[in-house]
Amino acid sequence: MEELFHNLALGFSVAAHPTNLGLCLLGALVGTLIGVLPGIGPTATIAMLLPITFGLPPVGALIMLAGIYYGAMYGGSTTAILVNIPGEAASVVTTLDGFQMAKQGRAGAALAIAALGSFFAGCVATVVVAALGKPLTSVALQFGPAEYFSLMVLGMVFAVVLAKGSVPKAITMILVGLILSMVGTDIETGQTRMTFGIIELSDGIGFVGLAMGVFGFSEIMRNLEVAEQRELVQKKVTGLMPTRKDIRDATPAVIRGTLLGSLLGILPGGGTILSAFGSYTLEKKIAKDPSRFGKGAIEGVAGPESANNAASQTSFIPLLTLGIPPNAVMALMVGAMTIHGIVPGPQVMTKQPDLFWGLVASMWLGNLMLVIINLPLVGLWVRLLRVPYRLLFPMILVFCCIGIYTLNNTPFDVVMTGLFGLLGYWFIKHDLEPAPMLLGFVLGPLMEENLRRAMLLARGDATVFLTRPISAGLIALSAILLIVAVLPMIRGKRDEVFVE
Amino acid sequence: MTQAGETAAERPPLFGFIRNPQDFFGALALVVFSVIAYWASSDLPGMHGIQFGPGTAPRLFIGLLIFVSLGIMLHAVIVTGPKLERFAIRGPLFVTAAVFVFAATIRSLGLIPSSFLLVVVSSMATPEMRWLETIVWGAILAAFCAVLFPYALNLPMPLWPGY
Amino acid sequence: MKKLLLALGAALLATVPAAAQSDYPTRPITVIVPFAAGGPTDTVTRIVGEHMSRTLGQQLVVENVVGAGGTTASTRAMRATPDGYTIITGHMGTHAASVGLYPKLAYDPRKDFEPIGLIAGTPILILAKKDFPAKDLKEFIAYVKANGSKLNEAHAGVGSVSFTTCLLLNHLLGVKPTLIPFTGTGPSMNALVAGQVDYMCDQIVNAVPQVQAGTIKAYAVATPQRNPALPDVPTTVEAGLPDYQTSAWNALFAPKGTPKPILDKLSAALDKALSDETVRKRLLDLGSDIPEGKARGQEALAAHVKAEIDKWTPIIKAAGIEAK
Numbered sequence: 001m002e003e004l005f006h007n008l009a010l011g012f013s014v015a016a017h018p019t020n021l022g023l024c025l026l027g028a029l030v031g032t033l034i035g036v037l038p039g040i041g042p043t044a045t046i047a048m049l050l051p052i053t054f055g056l057p058p059v060g061a062l063i064m065l066a067g068i069y070y071g072a073m074y075g076g077s078t079t080a081i082l083v084n085i086p087g088e089a090a091s092v093v094t095t096l097d098g099f100q101m102a103k104q105g106r107a108g109a110a111l112a113i114a115a116l117g118s119f120f121a122g123c124v125a126t127v128v129v130a131a132l133g134k135p136l137t138s139v140a141l142q143f144g145p146a147e148y149f150s151l152m153v154l155g156m157v158f159a160v161v162l163a164k165g166s167v168p169k170a171i172t173m174i175l176v177g178l179i180l181s182m183v184g185t186d187i188e189t190g191q192t193r194m195t196f197g198i199i200e201l202s203d204g205i206g207f208v209g210l211a212m213g214v215f216g217f218s219e220i221m222r223n224l225e226v227a228e229q230r231e232l233v234q235k236k237v238t239g240l241m242p243t244r245k246d247i248r249d250a251t252p253a254v255i256r257g258t259l260l261g262s263l264l265g266i267l268p269g270g271g272t273i274l275s276a277f278g279s280y281t282l283e284k285k286i287a288k289d290p291s292r293f294g295k296g297a298i299e300g301v302a303g304p305e306s307a308n309n310a311a312s313q314t315s316f317i318p319l320l321t322l323g324i325p326p327n328a329v330m331a332l333m334v335g336a337m338t339i340h341g342i343v344p345g346p347q348v349m350t351k352q353p354d355l356f357w358g359l360v361a362s363m364w365l366g367n368l369m370l371v372i373i374n375l376p377l378v379g380l381w382v383r384l385l386r387v388p389y390r391l392l393f394p395m396i397l398v399f400c401c402i403g404i405y406t407l408n409n410t411p412f413d414v415v416m417t418g419l420f421g422l423l424g425y426w427f428i429k430h431d432l433e434p435a436p437m438l439l440g441f442v443l444g445p446l447m448e449e450n451l452r453r454a455m456l457l458a459r460g461d462a463t464v465f466l467t468r469p470i471s472a473g474l475i476a477l478s479a480i481l482l483i484v485a486v487l488p489m490i491r492g493k494r495d496e497v498f499v500e
Numbered sequence: 501m502t503q504a505g506e507t508a509a510e511r512p513p514l515f516g517f518i519r520n521p522q523d524f525f526g527a528l529a530l531v532v533f534s535v536i537a538y539w540a541s542s543d544l545p546g547m548h549g550i551q552f553g554p555g556t557a558p559r560l561f562i563g564l565l566i567f568v569s570l571g572i573m574l575h576a577v578i579v580t581g582p583k584l585e586r587f588a589i590r591g592p593l594f595v596t597a598a599v600f601v602f603a604a605t606i607r608s609l610g611l612i613p614s615s616f617l618l619v620v621v622s623s624m625a626t627p628e629m630r631w632l633e634t635i636v637w638g639a640i641l642a643a644f645c646a647v648l649f650p651y652a653l654n655l656p657m658p659l660w661p662g663y
Numbered sequence: 664m665k666k667l668l669l670a671l672g673a674a675l676l677a678t679v680p681a682a683a684q685s686d687y688p689t690r691p692i693t694v695i696v697p698f699a700a701g702g703p704t705d706t707v708t709r710i711v712g713e714h715m716s717r718t719l720g721q722q723l724v725v726e727n728v729v730g731a732g733g734t735t736a737s738t739r740a741m742r743a744t745p746d747g748y749t750i751i752t753g754h755m756g757t758h759a760a761s762v763g764l765y766p767k768l769a770y771d772p773r774k775d776f777e778p779i780g781l782i783a784g785t786p787i788l789i790l791a792k793k794d795f796p797a798k799d800l801k802e803f804i805a806y807v808k809a810n811g812s813k814l815n816e817a818h819a820g821v822g823s824v825s826f827t828t829c830l831l832l833n834h835l836l837g838v839k840p841t842l843i844p845f846t847g848t849g850p851s852m853n854a855l856v857a858g859q860v861d862y863m864c865d866q867i868v869n870a871v872p873q874v875q876a877g878t879i880k881a882y883a884v885a886t887p888q889r890n891p892a893l894p895d896v897p898t899t900v901e902a903g904l905p906d907y908q909t910s911a912w913n914a915l916f917a918p919k920g921t922p923k924p925i926l927d928k929l930s931a932a933l934d935k936a937l938s939d940e941t942v943r944k945r946l947l948d949l950g951s952d953i954p955e956g957k958a959r960g961q962e963a964l965a966a967h968v969k970a971e972i973d974k975w976t977p978i979i980k981a982a983g984i985e986a987k
Contacts, residue, residue, distance in 0.1 A: 034653075141853075141857040142857075144854070144857065144859045145859070166523075166572075168568055168571060168572050168575070169523070169526075169572065171568050172527070172530055172565060172569055172572065175561050175564055175565040175568065176530065176533070176565065178561045179534075179537050179558060179561050179562060179565065182557060182558045182561075185821070186544075186554035187820060187821070187844040187845075187846060188552075188554070188821070188842075188844045189545075189553075189821065190764070190821030190822060191544065191545075191554045193540075193541060193544055193555070193558060194537060194541050194558065196540060199735060199738075200735070202735075203735075217595060217599070220591075220595055221588070221591045221592045221595055221625075222591075224588070224590070224591030224595070224625050225588045225591060318853070322853070322856060322878075323873065324849050324852050324853045324856065325849045330849075331699075331702070331847070331849060335702065335705070335706050345871070345872020345873060345875065345876055346872065346873070346876035346878055347872065347876050348872075388628075389626070389628075390623065390626050390628040390629055390630075391633075391637055393595075393622065393625075393626075394598075394618070394619040394622045394623050394634075394637065394641070395619075395641060397595065397598060397599065397618060397619075397622050398615050398618055398619060398641050398642075398645060399645075401599060401602045401603075401615075401618060402611070402615065402645055402649055405602075405603075405606055405657075406649070406657070408728060408729060409657070409726055409728060410728075411603035411604065411607060412603075414599060414600075414602060414603035414606070415599070415600060415603045418595075418596045418599035418600055418603070419596075421592075421595065421596060421599070422592060422596055425587075425592050426529075429522075429584070429585045429587060430522055430523070430526030430529075431522055431523075431582070432526055445846075448557045449844070449845075449846065451552070451557075452552045452557075452844075453843055453844070453845075455552060456841055456842075456843055457815060457841075457843060457859065457860075459841075
């Protein structure tokens with residue numbers, strides 16, 4: 001414990017150096033800007049800022065890159081709440097209740113709760129990284145393909161539970177997502193699947209385009225239909241800050257989300273998104289009145305946002321303790337470190353304690369800065385919603401299209417996004433929810449890959465999923481959750497039949 | 501898909517046996533989607549021995565989707581549900597057209613003309629559009645993006661034709 | 664507002680360049696990198712690109728175009744106007760192994776590109792999990808031969824460097840282990856550290872920290888000389904598998920038809936960058952091999968591409984791997 005304080009003190013002395021403080025602020029600012037611009041993700045940003053960091057000292061460069069990363073993660077939820085466009089996979093959940101809150105004129109409260117919840121989560125997760133980094137790493141190493149597959153199964157069950165409407169329709173949407181995710185190159189044989197010979201599809205359908213299309217563009221199309229309702233939304237904006245009741249409702253959700261996120265974040269691949277979906281499922285299941293969810297329940301914003309932020313913080317653990325980047329952004333961080341002559345690996349903690357603890361401390365400072373930057377911005381964002389819709393929607397479209405184009409510098413992605421917009425519009429008309437589809441889409445490849453890997457490693461023995469304890473536990477949990485979700489439906493059906 | 505839906509809404513007698521047209525036609529379209537996906541994945545090898553082939557998982561999920569979708573259709577015949585909603589034409593048409601125009605021109609015309617076109621075409625999606633306002637707004641947005649993306653964000657892209 | 668807009672418009676119009684060839688380069692040069700930013704190819708390109716920009720007096724702008732193992736980017740570069748304003752960083756995968764891997768490849772690396780010069784190569788290591796029961800390469804070879812398909816070999820995806828280079832190793836040893844595919848070097852390294860797979864081949868830059876920390880074992884480096892980053896790891900020549908020589912090389916190419924004077928200017932700028940102390944230090948820190956003397960330049964690269972294609976195509980064909 002004493003050692004922990006000593007280390008944190010070292011970290012803060014590094015992070016609080018004026019240069020590093022400035023870089024942290026700059027990173028958080030740029031990250032927020034990037035996150036708010038739809039389409040331009042943290043990966044693209046860090047990529048373009050990488051050359052700038054050439055001239056900076058290594059600790060400063062990393063602090064800035066980390067600032068951009070969680071700034072962008074946070075900024076992504078702003079667009080999710082304001083215009084129903086999830087910037088990255090984890091903020092899909094935020095659209096469910098966040099955008100509904102905005103429609104009811106409570107965008108300010110949603111944004112503020114997201115900021116405060118994220119800050120709380122960030123504080124806790126920083127301590128988790130500092131105190132439990134090492135032991136959690138060994139847990140993460142216990143996760144082999146079989147465990148990942150079972151975890152993905154659990155993720156799919158989350159998607160069923162979080163659905164607003166009918167369970168079978170949610171299942172069909174998950175399946176649509178799974179099938180769409182399989183477009184592209186097969187990892188084992190290198191064969192292309194369902195690409196219709198289109199070379200641009202050989203790496204699969206992009207998440208950002210799909211999410212932007214089915215959420216953002218289709219929402220614009222629907223909004224254009226209902227002119228009167230729109231006016232109402234724009235006039236109804238009430239207080240900017242959450243009420244005391246909002247805070248009372250949200251606090252337990254924030255705490256639960258933080259714990260869940262801190263745990264799931266250490267799992268490379270899907271940890272962040274699973275934590276957001278998992279937190280939403282949890283809040284909905286334990287709520288006294290689950291029907292409020294999807295209609296603007298503040299817990300549905302507070303929980304997942306905290307989980308998401310905690311997870312993005314703890315996702316640094318595998319990078320810091322093992323030197324293995326768990327996702328594309330972290331891979332870029334490794335690139336940045338190697339350019340500066342730091343070889344990230346198991347020894348960074350002991351060989352370069354100033355770097356390790358400086359980065360950990362800067363996470364906390366970065367979160368503080370995000371709150372300082374974003375709370376005043378809430379007013380600005382909410383005012384943006386008052387711009388007449390006939391001017392607002394072309395603006396959203398311009399930013400989206402340019403953002404999508406810059407992902408791979410190809411017009412093809414833009415065309416696909418347009419088509420997904422039409423698809424999303426059609427989904428709305430048939431009351432099919434896009435959120436389960438996106439979860440299926442994101443988890444699909446992970447699920448299939450790990451299933452195949454596990455089967456290859458077990459030489460075709462399918463019992464491996466039940467004989468390995470962690471995997472068996474996850475499967476059992478999925479089964480219980482699914483039964484809990486489906487039972488009321490079956491009972492409900494019986495009632496319907498009796499009524500007839 | 502869209503047309504089938506609208507015809508059904510206008511001519512209830514023919515599809516009168518369907519008590520929940522929204523779900524029925526939604527699921528029907530998913531079945532059509534599955535059939536197309538099945539056709540697209542039919543050339544992929546399936547299981548060989550103990551190993552999964554590239555086609556195994558897609559076909560498994562496609563099969564499940566058909567199964568669940570048919571279930572929903574059956575349910576929609578038995579239990580009454582919401583009617584089909586009307587599909588608007590103007591909004592989706594111009595929004596999508598604007599996006600396509602942007603895609604077609606971004607490489608050849610550059611960022612400024614193509615984002616201007618995007619604003620103008622998409623604005624036609626709403627009857628509230630005013631020409632002068634739209635043109636001024638388009639120019640402002642195009643200029644703003646021309647500064648924001650290539651300069652502030654350091655993302656290389658052509659601004660004008662030929663550059 | 665109006666004035667501002669006018670001024671802005673005028674400023675933007677001024678950036679439209681006049682066509683000029685003799686005093687090349689008169690505007691920024693786009694370097695297409697066929698992989699994601701932050702990866703080894705991207706990093707190497709940015710390091711030399713920055714120095715080349717200073718020599719040429721114009722910015723080299725990196726454009727990352729990912730997809731289909733880098734062949735999407737190479738196809739685009741092939742079709743670009745051959746005026747020296749679009750060049751590409753090709754590598755072992757895009758400009759050699761792709762010929763065997765993709766039967767419908769839209770370009771021929773030997774005919775559709777003008778070589779500018781090799782940038783650097785990253786040596787390949789033979790790696791195994793921590794408790795792999797072999798103490799040196801000889802024992803490793805014997806064990807792999809004895810156990811064959813019972814062993815699991817990880818790779819970072821069909822067509823990746825770790826996939827192709829290990830194909831060569833397996834081909835030389837005449838073994839067929841069970842191939843476990845991962846998406847990227849991070850996840851495959853994770854599986855090796857966790858002991859879920861037995862062995863793999865990977866670029867030195869990814870493996871150094873793990874080898875130093877003792878979380879995985881390195882049996883040999885596939886180059887003629889030992890690498891300064893891991894001086895204790897023997898070369899394949901020393902350890903008894905001299906035929907296993909391979910490295911993930913990166914090189915600059917221009918589309919076919921780019922005028923010779925422009926190519927020469929670019930080659931000279933690259934040569935100057937590779938002689939610069941700071942650039943060299945950065946590249947060596949990454950564990951890279953820098954080509955020296957005759958190994959640099961256009962002719963050397965042309966010969967290298969040809970040799971690499973001849974080396975990889977039969978191995979890939981023999982393994983029966985073909986991406987469609």
